[in-house]
Amino acid sequence: MSYTVGRGTENAQPDVERPSEKLSLGVAARLSRYLQVLTQARKIGKDTISSQELADYTHVNSTQIRRDLSGFGKFGKRGVGYNVESLVTQIRKILRTSGQHNIAVFGAGHLGIAIANSDIFADHGFRVVAVFDVDAEKVGRRIGPLTVRHNAELRAVIEDEEIVVAVLAVPSQAAQTLADELVDAGVKIIFNYSDALLQVPPEVTVHTSSPAVDLLYALYFYLT
Amino acid sequence: MSYTVGRGTENAQPDVERPSEKLSLGVAARLSRYLQVLTQARKIGKDTISSQELADYTHVNSTQIRRDLSGFGKFGKRGVGYNVESLVTQIRKILRTSGQHNIAVFGAGHLGIAIANSDIFADHGFRVVAVFDVDAEKVGRRIGPLTVRHNAELRAVIEDEEIVVAVLAVPSQAAQTLADELVDAGVKIIFNYSDALLQVPPEVTVHTSSPAVDLLYALYFYLT
């Protein structure tokens, strides 16, 4: 993971409830993970979940989970656990991602198609509203409800659909040029699935996804 | 990210150089990321790199980078920086991933094909040696140098090729059953690209990749 975000320099105002204070990097990351597990738990019909169960799935210590949550309110019932449904709502409120967000995928190769078809984003309020490619062969093809568009259209679509998130599933050589265009068109978050190192202005966040890096890391703990 | 690994309870022996001591979770993760950037930097022909440049790309503080590295030796040259080539070698040594590791991909859909074709693993010494599917339509197809095999063969292949890492690019409903088979066949690290919550014995590491979770997190910092 790599983010271009500042740390929370929270100038704690003496509010008792302070829903307007910025979360620390760590808390935001953990809350997102709790949300993923809760979303899945809800799918399989779980009504309540304990901090210990959440800990088993997220590998975050159960005390820390209770601590993270209790900072925002008393969401749990002693002896019972947390209501899955209401905890999802609460965390979404805290993360301010209750809304719907539009994203665009670049590259209509295998990876791009897989991402566009995935419902992993949909579960969290993200909607893939456009897929782009530069290959004339691919432009015009249908991917689910979408039609692949040419990159030349990106600026217009990004403006019309109010897209702030772009997912890059293009060859490494094409990544930086595309990133420059996207930044220029007003995209604020770039998810980079190529292994290129992207240079962007400080107001834009680049997230480079590197399964190989995660694997190296997992393997180290297996080997030792 | 979610890992099933213990924290390093390092009982520091009074060695000056202690290459046998277990890295902490954080250090291992950061070293992996430095390695990714260094690998890319090498590709574009960089000879040396400063801690500041590494910091720009990884978003890890430059002091911390120097600190992480100097714990293992004096790899840098003051006024110059680090030699890219030799730092790659050093970090690989520290992470003990200088060797070659075989991995298997499960699911020959768009995502599975994308992963099998990617060279993101190859750069780090991982080799995709088998792709499996249960769909008779897909079994037998060629993906680069590989032929898609049926899941029925998984046990034999895992033993023959000494595979410890399995990448799951299958539908969520199929993930747990497959994970059980893999654990049974001796796989130690499972990379889960479905959004299913997998239950595995403690000696097996599950890494669930969740772009949506990362996105939630990135978006929070954009929205605030």
Added chain:
DNA sequence: TAGATTGTTAATCGATTAACAATC
């Protein structure tokens, strides 16, 4: 020499954990 960058110290802050009273 002058400029740059490492290696290292010291000080601070947040994460982590065990433990347990409160309470469902």
Added chain:
DNA sequence: TAGATTGTTAATCGATTAACAATC
């Protein structure tokens, strides 16, 4: 009531950062 699990405290450990002398 008995069992379970939260919410919270207190203590510890590692991460983070600024600053700067050492030195290439």
